[in-house]
Amino acid sequence: MDTAYLLNSLWVLISAVLVILMIGGFILLETGSTRMKNAGHIAGKTILTFSISSIVFWAAGYGLIFGKGNALIGFTDFLYSGYDIAGVKLSGSVFFLFQLAFAGISLTVAFGGFAERAKLVSYLVFSVLFSVFVYPPIAHWIWGGGWLSKLGEQDFAGSTVVHLTGAMGALAATILLKPRIGKFNKDGSANNLEGHNQVFTALSVLLLWVGWFGFNAGSTLSVDGAFFGYVALNTNLAAAAGTVASLIISWMALGKVDVPMMLNGALAGLVAITASCAYVDTWAAVVIGFIAGILVFYSIRFFESKGIDDPIFALSVHGAAGVWGTLSTGFFATKKLAAIGKPGLFYGGGLEQLGVQTIGVLACAVYAFIVSYIFLSIMKHFLNGLRVTEEEEIIGLDMSEHGSYGYPELLKNERKFQVK
Amino acid sequence: MVYCTYKEIRMYRDTHISSVSHDHFELNRFHDELMRHVVELAISRTAEKLGPTPCPFSFFVMGSAGRMEQAIWSDQDNGIIFQNKNIETKTYFIQLGQEITNGLFEVGYTYCDGGVMASNDQWCKSLSEWEEQISEWIEESSWETIRNLLILIDGRHLYGENQFITNVKKAAYRSIHQEHLLARMLDNTMLLKKGVGLLGQFLTETHGPHSTLLNIKERALYPYVNALRLLAVKEKIEETSSLARIQKLPAEVMNSHEREVYEKQFLQLLYYRITYGDHSNYESGHYLVVSRLSRQEKKEMKSIIRNGPHLYQFVRKLIERDV
Numbered sequence: 001m002d003t004a005y006l007l008n009s010l011w012v013l014i015s016a017v018l019v020i021l022m023i024g025g026f027i028l029l030e031t032g033s034t035r036m037k038n039a040g041h042i043a044g045k046t047i048l049t050f051s052i053s054s055i056v057f058w059a060a061g062y063g064l065i066f067g068k069g070n071a072l073i074g075f076t077d078f079l080y081s082g083y084d085i086a087g088v089k090l091s092g093s094v095f096f097l098f099q100l101a102f103a104g105i106s107l108t109v110a111f112g113g114f115a116e117r118a119k120l121v122s123y124l125v126f127s128v129l130f131s132v133f134v135y136p137p138i139a140h141w142i143w144g145g146g147w148l149s150k151l152g153e154q155d156f157a158g159s160t161v162v163h164l165t166g167a168m169g170a171l172a173a174t175i176l177l178k179p180r181i182g183k184f185n186k187d188g189s190a191n192n193l194e195g196h197n198q199v200f201t202a203l204s205v206l207l208l209w210v211g212w213f214g215f216n217a218g219s220t221l222s223v224d225g226a227f228f229g230y231v232a233l234n235t236n237l238a239a240a241a242g243t244v245a246s247l248i249i250s251w252m253a254l255g256k257v258d259v260p261m262m263l264n265g266a267l268a269g270l271v272a273i274t275a276s277c278a279y280v281d282t283w284a285a286v287v288i289g290f291i292a293g294i295l296v297f298y299s300i301r302f303f304e305s306k307g308i309d310d311p312i313f314a315l316s317v318h319g320a321a322g323v324w325g326t327l328s329t330g331f332f333a334t335k336k337l338a339a340i341g342k343p344g345l346f347y348g349g350g351l352e353q354l355g356v357q358t359i360g361v362l363a364c365a366v367y368a369f370i371v372s373y374i375f376l377s378i379m380k381h382f383l384n385g386l387r388v389t390e391e392e393e394i395i396g397l398d399m400s401e402h403g404s405y406g407y408p409e410l411l412k413n414e415r416k417f418q419v420k
Numbered sequence: 421m422v423y424c425t426y427k428e429i430r431m432y433r434d435t436h437i438s439s440v441s442h443d444h445f446e447l448n449r450f451h452d453e454l455m456r457h458v459v460e461l462a463i464s465r466t467a468e469k470l471g472p473t474p475c476p477f478s479f480f481v482m483g484s485a486g487r488m489e490q491a492i493w494s495d496q497d498n499g500i501i502f503q504n505k506n507i508e509t510k511t512y513f514i515q516l517g518q519e520i521t522n523g524l525f526e527v528g529y530t531y532c533d534g535g536v537m538a539s540n541d542q543w544c545k546s547l548s549e550w551e552e553q554i555s556e557w558i559e560e561s562s563w564e565t566i567r568n569l570l571i572l573i574d575g576r577h578l579y580g581e582n583q584f585i586t587n588v589k590k591a592a593y594r595s596i597h598q599e600h601l602l603a604r605m606l607d608n609t610m611l612l613k614k615g616v617g618l619l620g621q622f623l624t625e626t627h628g629p630h631s632t633l634l635n636i637k638e639r640a641l642y643p644y645v646n647a648l649r650l651l652a653v654k655e656k657i658e659e660t661s662s663l664a665r666i667q668k669l670p671a672e673v674m675n676s677h678e679r680e681v682y683e684k685q686f687l688q689l690l691y692y693r694i695t696y697g698d699h700s701n702y703e704s705g706h707y708l709v710v711s712r713l714s715r716q717e718k719k720e721m722k723s724i725i726r727n728g729p730h731l732y733q734f735v736r737k738l739i740e741r742d743v
Contacts, residue, residue: 185628185629187629189627189629189630189632190627190631191627191628191629192626251618252617252618252619253617253619254617254623255615255616255623256614301626
C-alpha cells in the first residue's frame with residue numbers, strides 16, 4: 001500500500017483525535033467561566049451535543065458539505081459508509097472523522113451563547129438544526145467546492161467556517177435568550193458574574209491550544225513536505241502573541257493583569273491564526289495573534305456595553321477574532337504560500353484578496369446569524385420559550401435540567417437557602 | 421439640646437446635613453455633634469434600665485470618624501474604655517455599647533462589617549484589659565492583630581474621660597517601637613489599588629452598580645491615609661486626622677514645602693469627594709462621578725492620585741532604613 005496514503009491517514013487521525021479532545025477543552029472552558037450551580041449541566045450537555053452533531057453529520061452534514069451539488073450546497077454521500085473519497089489522499093473514514101470533529105467544534109462554540117439559562121431541549125433541537133442548516137452550507141461554500149471557494153476565499157482551517165459560524169449562532173441565541181439574571185443592573189451597567197474556577201479555564205486553554213495543532217496542522221491533510229510543522233509553528237506563535245497582547249492591554253486599560261482576559265487572548269490568537277496559518281510568514285503570525293489579543297479585549301467591552309450577555313465570550317473570542325483572522329490573509333498571505341487565492345496587500349496582491357475575504361466574512365456571518373435566528377425564533381415559539389424559568393435559573397440548571405448538582409456537597413445547603 | 425429619641429436626632433441630621441455638606445470641617449464637626457447626641461441619649465436610656473454608669477469611661481471613635489474624615493454617609497467604628505475591671509461593669513458597658521451602636525444605626529451610621537463596635541466584647545474593655553489586649557495583639561502580631569492595632573491608632577476620644585484612649589494608644593506606640601513592628605504594619609497596608617492607568621486614564625469600575633465611577637476611597641485616599649498613619653506611629657504623633665498628622669511631622673522627616681504639598685493635595689481629595697461623590701448612600705459615597713470633573717480638575721485629580729504612592733514609598737524607605 002502507498003506509504004503516503006498510510007502516513008497521511010495516520011497523521012490526520014491523530015489530528016482528528018486532537019480536535020475531538022478540544023471538546024474537553026470546551027467543557028473546562030465553559031464550566032470554569034460559569035457558576036458552580038450549572039457545572040454538571042454544562043459539562044454533560046457538551047458531550048451530549050457533540051454526540052448529536054456526530055450522528056447528524058454522518059446522516060446529512062457531510063453530504064451537504066462535500067457531496068456533489070451546486071455552488072450553494074451538496075446533495076450526495078449521505079449516510080457515509082466508510083469508502084475512500086475521490087481526490088483525497090488518505091483514508092476516507094479518517095477524512096470523514098476529521099471533518100465531523102470540526103462540525104462538532106462549531107456547534108460547541110454556538111452553545112457558548114446559551115450558557116446558564118437555556119433549557120436542555122433547546123440544546124437538543126438546535127444541535128440538529130445547526131448541524132443541518134447552518135454549518136454545512138458555509139462549509140460547502142468555502143471547503144466543499146462552493147461559490148466562495150471559486151472566488152478563492154482563504155480559510156485554511158476555519159476561522160470563518162468553524163469559529164465565526166459558531167459565534168453567529170451564539171449571537172442569535174444570546175439575543176433571543178436575553179441576559180442571565182443579575183448580569184445587568186437597571187441603569188444598564190454590567191455586573192461581573194465571575195466564573196467559578198480559573199484553574200479550569202486556564203487548563204481549558206492549554207487543552208485547546210494543544211488540540212489546535214490537530215485543528216490547524218491537521219488541516220494540511222497530508223504529511224507531504226512536513227508542511228504541517230510550519231502550520232503548527234505559526235499556530236503556536238499566534239496563541240503566544242495573543243496571550244501577551246491581552247495581558248498588556250488589560251494591564252494598560254484596567255491597571256491589573258486580568259487572568260480570564262489573558263486566557264481569552266490566547267484563544268483569540270488561536271482563532272485568528274486558524275484561517276491564515278498556512279498562508280503567512282512567522283512574523284505575520286505573531287502580528288495576527290497580537291492584534292487578536294487586543295481586539296478581543298475591546299470586543300468583550302463592546303458587547304457588554306450593548307447589553308449583550310456573552311457568558312463564555314464566544315462572540316469576541318470566536319466571532320471578532322474569527323473575522324480578523326479571515327481578513328488577515330488579505331493583508332499577510334505571501335506569494336509563495338497562497339496555494340488558494342492571491343497574495344495579500346503587503347505582498348503585492350493589492351486589495352483583491354482582502355475583498356474576497358471580506359465578502360466571505362460578510363456572507364457567512366449574515367447567513368449563519370439569520371438562519372440561526374429564524375430557527376431559534378421558531379423553536380422559541382414551539383418549545384414555549386428557549387429559557388428555563390426564573391426559579392430554575394436561580395437554583396441552577398444542574399438541578400432543574402438533570403436533578404442533581406455537579407458539586408452536590410457544596411450546593412445542597414445553598415439551595416435550601418436560595419429557594420426559601 | 422437634649423433629644424428624647426434617635427428619630428429626632430435623625431430628623432435633625434436630615435434637616436441640617438445639606439447646610440454643612442459642602443465644607444469638610446463643618447461636616448465632620450456636625451458628625452461629632454450627632455454622635456455625641458446619640459451617646460448622651462444612649463446613656464440616659466441605659467441608665468433607665470440598668471442604673472447610672474458604674475464608673476468613668478470613654479467612648480471613642482476610629483476609622484474615618486477617628487480621623488475626622490467622614491463623608492456625608494459613614495459607617496461605625498467605635499469602642500469603649502472603662503475604668504474598673506469587674507464582670508458587672510463589663511456587662512453594663514456592653515449593654516451601653518449596644519444601645520449606642522443601635523442608636524447610631526438609626527441615625528444613619530451603618531454597622532461595621534468587621535464588628536469594630538462598642539457592642540463587641542473585643543472593643544469594649546476596661547483600661548487594664550485594653551492594655552493586656554494590646555500586649556497580646558503585639559505578641560501575636562498576626563495579620564489580624566496588626567490590622568486591629570492599625571484601626572486602634574486612628575482612635576479619638578468622643579465622649580467621657582478624654583485621657584483613656586490617649587493612654588491606651590501611648591501604650592500601643594511604646595510596644596510597637598519596642599518590638600519593631602512598623603515594617604509589619606507597613607506590609608499590612610501594602611496592597612494599593614492603582615487609580616490612574618498607564619494611558620493616563622482614570623481606572624474606574626468596569627462592573628457592578630458603580631460602573632464608570634472611580635473608587636476614591638481605595639484608589640486615592642488610602643495611600644495617603646495609610647502612609648500618614650504609619651508616619652504618625654513612627655513619630656509618635658497623637659493626632660488622628662491625616663491633615664494634622666502631616667502638620668505635626670518634624671522638619672527633619674519632611675521639609676515644610678513637601679508637607680504643604682501633601683496637605684494641599686489631601687485637602688483637595690476631600691473636597692473632590694464631598695463635591696463629586698455619589699452621596700446617595702454609604703456604599704456609593706466612596707465613588708466619584710469623574711465625568712462631572714472639569715478638564716483642569718481631572719488633571720489635578722490624576723496628579724494627586726499619582727502622588728499618593730510616592731508618599732507611600734517615602735514612608736517605606738523611612739521605615740526600612742530604621743529596621
